[in-house]
Amino acid sequence: MxxxxxxxxxxxxxxxxxGLSEAGFVADL
Known part of the structure; x- marks a missing residue:
C-alpha cells in the first residue's frame, strides 16, 4: 500500500x- x-x-x-516504512508501507512525504 x-x-x-x-x-x-x-x-x-x-x-x-x-514508522510506516518500518511497518512495510511505502510513504511519500
Missing part, C-alpha cells in the same frame, strides 16, 4: 514516514 503524508512539521513527517 502506498500512503501520502501531508504534514507541515518536517520532524513529525519524518517520524511518521519512518
Amino acid at each position: 502506498k500512503i501520502l503524508i501531508v504534514e507541515d512539521e518536517p520532524k513529525t513527517g519524518d517520524y511518521l514516514k519512518q
Whole structure:
C-alpha cells in the first residue's frame, strides 16, 4: 500500500514516514 503524508512539521513527517516504512508501507512525504 502506498500512503501520502501531508504534514507541515518536517520532524513529525519524518517520524511518521519512518514508522510506516518500518511497518512495510511505502510513504511519500
